[in-house]
């Protein structure tokens with residue numbers, strides 16, 4: 001039996017999304033067939049608006065509806081502390097901690113030699129262009145790339161480049177990396193040696 005073309009087209013679109021297999025794609029398409037038309041229109045409108053209404057902030061490259069994102073617009077935030085993250089969603093999580101009052105820089109990826117992604121394939125040149133505007137005013141750069149091999153590679157590379165930048169511009173700022181440790185609610189028994197070793201290295205006075 002062959003499904004109607006309109007349905008097959010939709011299934012193909014779903015199947016092209018990450019993490020969705022053929023069965024899930026079919027289920028989603030059939031589910032949408034039973035959804036009221038006005039909801040479908042809202043869904044398709046949201047898809048249409050996705051690329052046209054969303055821009056990247058000209059300063060930090062966070063997703064925004066204006067040229068400058070609300071975080072960069074906020075006069076209460078410390079513009080001289082910059083937290084470098086891999087993806088815009090990372091900002092949401094850091095903001096959720098309510099412990100950070102600086103600004104961000106989104107790299108949109110990580111250095112990943114196995115997949116041929118080098119420093120110029122992510123928004124690193126943009127970071128240095130931004131820092132060059134007022135190199136003496138920078139207080140701290142926080143390297144908040146992921147604690148995996150690619151994130152580490154990116155952080156190491158960035159640290160080296162930032163140190164060169166400091167030498168070149170005669171500026172002094174702290175370069176920090178998020179601490180490694182045990183996740184909340186975890187038990188030591190199940191921790192891997194790498195995580196536990198890092199947690200020991202970074203232990204705090206209690």
Ligand SMILES: [Zn+2]
Nearest residue numbers: 057060069072
């Ligand atoms: Zn911004």
